[in-house]
Amino acid sequence: xxxxxxxxxxxxVSASVVFYQYHLxxxxxxxxxxxxxxxxxxxxxxxxxNYTYYASKNISQAVPCTDFSLSNPQLxxxxxxTPTYRRPEQLAELTRLAHTLMLTPNIxxxxxxxxxxxxxxxxxxxxxxxxSYDHLLAPMPEIYKKKKKGPKPRGVSNRNKGxxxxxxYAKDGVFYFxxxxxxxxLQLFREIRYxxxxxxxxxxxxxxxxVSSPIVRNGKFMGFYDGWMAGRKFPVDMAGFAxxxxxxxxxxxAEMPFKPxxxxxxxxxxxxxxxxxxxxxxxxxxxxxxxxHTQAKRNDPSQxxxxxxxxxTNLVLLKHILV
Ligand SMILES: *[C@@H]1O[C@H](CO)[C@@H](O)[C@H](O)[C@H]1NC(C)=O
Numbered sequence: 001x002x003x004x005x006x007x008x009x010x011x012x013v014s015a016s017v018v019f020y021q022y023h024l025x026x027x028x029x030x031x032x033x034x035x036x037x038x039x040x041x042x043x044x045x046x047x048x049x050n051y052t053y054y055a056s057k058n059i060s061q062a063v064p065c066t067d068f069s070l071s072n073p074q075l076x077x078x079x080x081x082t083p084t085y086r087r088p089e090q091l092a093e094l095t096r097l098a099h100t101l102m103l104t105p106n107i108x109x110x111x112x113x114x115x116x117x118x119x120x121x122x123x124x125x126x127x128x129x130x131x132s133y134d135h136l137l138a139p140m141p142e143i144y145k146k147k148k149k150g151p152k153p154r155g156v157s158n159r160n161k162g163x164x165x166x167x168x169y170a171k172d173g174v175f176y177f178x179x180x181x182x183x184x185x186l187q188l189f190r191e192i193r194y195x196x197x198x199x200x201x202x203x204x205x206x207x208x209x210x211v212s213s214p215i216v217r218n219g220k221f222m223g224f225y226d227g228w229m230a231g232r233k234f235p236v237d238m239a240g241f242a243x244x245x246x247x248x249x250x251x252x253x254a255e256m257p258f259k260p261x262x263x264x265x266x267x268x269x270x271x272x273x274x275x276x277x278x279x280x281x282x283x284x285x286x287x288x289x290x291x292x293h294t295q296a297k298r299n300d301p302s303q304x305x306x307x308x309x310x311x312x313t314n315l316v317l318l319k320h321i322l323v
Contacts, residue, residue, distance in 0.1 A: 080101060082097065082109065109126075200280070237293065
């Protein structure tokens with residue numbers, strides 16, 4: 001059978017294009033591996049591109065990007081547990097935290113909403129980060145939601161859901177409770193990643209003392225400095241400690257109590273056997289502050305929009321983003 005000349009031409013040109021594309025993609029990967037830079041302005045990361053591993057559930061495949069001091073892809077995985085709930089500041093805070101995590105290699109982000117349904121805007125934000133993540137739900141149990149008096153145990157069902165996820169899927173590495181209203185120095189993630197059991201470090205902007213920290217003398221743990229001791233065995237902030245996954249797995253009963261103000265203390269006590277003198281002191285013997293309890297100013301919900309007046313304008317779409 002004889003093929004016409006044009007057919008040969010078409011086959012030749014197609015083969016050349018495929019060959020060229022293949023080399024182009026290889027060159028792209030090599031240049032990116034060498035530079036350690038990931039182009040954060042490149043837009044959403046689509047499945048099926050060379051970026052797939054960033055969105056992969058398999059954290060061991062994640063590749064370091066812009067972390068300059070630790071470019072080894074064999075880093076222990078770091079699981080970041082972030083409770084969140086719908087409020088005016090939510091998207092702003094999650095955006096900021098996402099951008100910190102995008103600069104951190106080999107992490108898996110567990111974003112857990114106190115809600116019955118996933119917030120679509122949160123789903124969209126998470127997808128656009130290209131991070132390895134799971135978006136989970138953990139509504140506060142009704143008995144606490146109905147509570148009229150005193151503070152509610154916010155974030156507890158979320159964090160326990162995160163712990164359950166870790167028990168199910170994680171095999172090694174370290175986890176850390178990172179609320180969405182804090183500011184994190186990248187150095188924090190470099191250090192907590194190597195936690196053997198439980199590590200602790202100062203948290204800035206906490207209570208009237210301005211900091212919550214272990215007290216250290218000559219490299220030795222001496223006690224706790226915190227503006228609200230309240231008879232706690234571990235008077236520390238949620239952002240002030242990290243725990244090894246294996247340490248948790250060896251303690252099947254460990255979880256966070258629904259006890260406002262005593263969540264950290266209750267959780268750390270549930271890691272029994274574990275005593276304060278066993279704490280691994282990070283941040284250069286607790287002389288540095290790598291995490292700040294920033295807290296955004298509380299905003300009131302936005303006022304209603306006059307939909308009749310602003311019909312067919314951008315304001316209608318903006319109003320759907322706002323709380
Ligand atoms: C912590 O303090 C001890 C005792 O002074 C010292 O030997 C050690 O090098 C310090 N560690 C760091 C990381 O600064």
